[in-house]
Amino acid sequence: MKTFRRIHTTLFIIGLVATLILVSGCQATATTQPTTPPEGAQATTTPQPTTPLKKPQELTIGLGRNLYYGPKKWYFLHGSLAVWEPLVILDNDMIAQPVLATSWEMNEDGTVWTFHLREGVKFHDGTPFNADAVILNVPKLQEEYMTTLPNLDSLEKVDDYTVRFIMKEPTPNLPQLIAYFSSAMISPQALGEDGRPTAPIGTGPFKFVEYIEDDSIILERNDDYWGGPAKLERVIFKYIPDATTRLAALQTGEIDAIADVGSLQPEQASIVEQNPDLVLLQQGxxxxxxxxxxxxxxxxxxxxxxxxxxxxxxxxxxxxxxxxxxxxxxxxxxxxxxxxxxxxxxxxxxxxxxxxxxxxxxxxxxxxxxxxxxxxxxxxxxxxxxxxxxxxxxxxxxxxxxxxxxxxxxxxxxxxxxxxxxxxxxxxxxxxxxxxxxxxxxxxxxxxxxxxxxxxxxxxxxxxxxxxxxxxxxxxxxxxxxxxxxxxxxxxxxxxxxxxxVTIYATRKNVKDLRLDVQFKPSLDKAYIE
The missing domain is CATH 3.10.105.10 (Dipeptide-binding Protein; Domain 3)
Known part of the structure; x- marks a missing residue:
């Protein structure tokens, strides 16, 4: 599978200068990462179509599973919804790439990892994203999601935008270990009296609006997104557990896409291919x-x-x-x-x-x-x-x-x-x-x-x-x-x-630039309705 990346010259130069400054002032073993997010991460800028979009920018995606977890999970929602963002995500070659962290380096024996955070980012409630948010979220995710950092000793705030992970043992692969769900960032102000989030307030290109039980999740565009506003104004994830019913909804236009791992059955591919109003896609x-x-x-x-x-x-x-x-x-x-x-x-x-x-x-x-x-x-x-x-x-x-x-x-x-x-x-x-x-x-x-x-x-x-x-x-x-x-x-x-x-998925013909990545995350920040 090929990974397609948008590379913006201006951002690249800025990221290069920042990296040179960082390396020159640091005696650690440098593993500083590029600042251009990969396919599947949210881009720092979102190019708009060359002509104004005339169709209402509302996308409905049909799924075979319910991506709303509610308060039983720290992050409330699956990462595919682009409401919360992680420090790090994997590209299609499964290499760690920056999102809310812009770069990182480790010391010589791999027991201390220093992460530099993206500045100027705000949660949907206006709370600044900073080191305090990282120190709050990471330990809770280790307790509740999966223990990907069994050797974590402590987290240390160096300054508002720098955090150190202090490890009990050498940890050669820490950026991979905190990729995606393991570093999902939720606003510190979203916590209730019990110390747990009461709502999925993240930093992503979409905000959570409403959950209709066992039916749908409704999102709206975050116009203040740090990477620039998405083209879509509203996204609905509709839970349709039956595969035949899901495909019928796509054929009739009730939904605009079926885009998730396992949501389109292999035997349904030929039906999609024979329909001139539908497009069949695939992703390993x-x-x-x-x-x-x-x-x-x-x-x-x-x-x-x-x-x-x-x-x-x-x-x-x-x-x-x-x-x-x-x-x-x-x-x-x-x-x-x-x-x-x-x-x-x-x-x-x-x-x-x-x-x-x-x-x-x-x-x-x-x-x-x-x-x-x-x-x-x-x-x-x-x-x-x-x-x-x-x-x-x-x-x-x-x-x-x-x-x-x-x-x-x-x-x-x-x-x-x-x-x-x-x-x-x-x-x-x-x-x-x-x-x-x-x-x-x-x-x-x-x-x-x-x-x-x-x-x-x-x-x-x-x-x-x-x-x-x-x-x-x-x-x-x-x-x-x-x-x-x-x-x-x-x-x-x-x-x-x-x-x-190899996940197969489908869209109606007027849905553009909706793609899944290696972790089946849809590119909601890039998609639009033609």
Whole structure:
């Protein structure tokens, strides 16, 4: 996938001068980043069309999931809504780029990272964005979102626009670890008596207006946005859980776009392509779809049966037939979007004969049962039901009789926690672009998801590698650690990649410049209605 960036000469020169000043006055190991945001970040200026826009600039996007979380989440809304902004975001090559932080550098041993903040930015309530906001938000996000900074010792305010992250151990990849959700900035004045945000008041190009329960989220343009006002005046995210109904709404013009990961089904692509009023688009994203095993109970406590099931899956066939070509066969547990980390020479192979031989070695002619549980909320977004039926037929040839059960989301989570399953399927997005976001949660024996979802996987060497890689400052050595981890997982198969997501999405013909990035964030600041 190619990353397209708008580069403005004036801003580039300003950013270059600022960078030279910073480097000349700093003895730290410099890793100062460019000040031009990537595709997917909010641009510092938003070029307007050459002629005035005549159509009402209101865009309605249909989604297969509800992006409103409310007060149960610190940031209230998904990042796709462009209401709040992070310090750092990843570009389409999964490299950290500046948003509310303009540059950063670390000391020689990677235990202190200094971030320089964008000046002149205000939250939607008029509160200035500064170091105090960072010191408020980051620790709360570590508590409530995901612990991406387990070695964080403290945050230190150097001045109003400079913050130091003091780490307990060397942290070579801190900008990646605080990308996107992990550094979502909410106004300090939005906090209620309980110390939690009462509304999603951010710094983004759009302001939150209203949430209509289980129906829609309404946003309006932030005319005072630090990067210049967007072209769209109003954006509505409409929750339409049924895939057929979503597409019908696009066809009739009830909505203007279907733009989110998993919101347009592969089999619907041809319908869009045949409609002259619609445009089909696609984007490789950082999401991988996995088949996971409960390694802590029979029959998949035997690695040979896990290997057999993996080898009986025709991943290329899944992509070609079930996904209609919109996907990539699983090659590693690390997404190929993280090009600098993925190892492709350990890709699972399709070998039904070898699979049968392994199964026979274990079962000796007997048959075993296995329960595969599916999350009902995922079935309207991805073809897990079809894939599970294909797997069921293939496993039967091995002597494994799979019973498929579909559970509501809460029951699915409870079943995983209790270990009441043998197999399941799920998506996972490498949100930080760093392998530890997967290895530290899935592979490490004490990892959050390993324990919470009862994977039951433990490997002493894998544990050593996960811990060592977190603080290894030599990037080549880190790569060796993660290469070995990918080989271990490929051999022991506690989980296996089915396919890597290529998201398809669609707009009506009059919608211009609406694109998704590698983290499926729509370019609301650039889009407009023609």
């Amino acid at each position: 994203v950082a999401t991988t779809h996995y088949l996971t095993f409960n390694c802590g109970k029979p029959p998949f406590d035997d690695v040979r049966l896990r290997q057999a099931v993996s080898m009986v899956i025709d991943r290329q066939g899944l992509v070609d037939n079930t996904l209609y070509g919109f996907g990539e066969p699983g090659v590693s547990v690390i997404t190929p979007r993280a090009k600098q980390w993925v190892r492709t020479d350990v890709a699972p192979r399709y070998d039904p004969q070898a699979a049968k031989a392994l199964a026979e070695e274990v079962l000796d002619g007997e048959r075993v049962e296995a329960k595969l549980i599916l999350h009902s909320g995922l079935l309207g977004r991805w073809p897990y039901e079809n894939i599970s039926q294909i797997l069921q037929a293939a496993a039967a040839e091995l002597g494994i009789d799979i019973k498929i059960e579909t559970l509501e989301g809460g029951a699915w989570n409870e079943a995983l926690k209790a270990g009441d399953y043998n197999l399941t399927m799920m998506p996972y997005t490498l949100m930080t672009g760093d392998p530890d976001f997967f290895m530290g949660r899935w592979v490490w024996s004490e990892g959050d998801l390993n324990q919470r979802r009862s994977y039951g996987y433990a490997n002493e060497r894998a544990d050593e590698l996960v811990i060592a890689a977190i603080s290894e400052m030599d990037q080549a050595v880190r790569k060796e650690y993660y290469d070995e981890l990918q080989a271990i997982v490929a051999e022991e198969v506690p989980f296996t990649p089915l396919y890597h997501e």
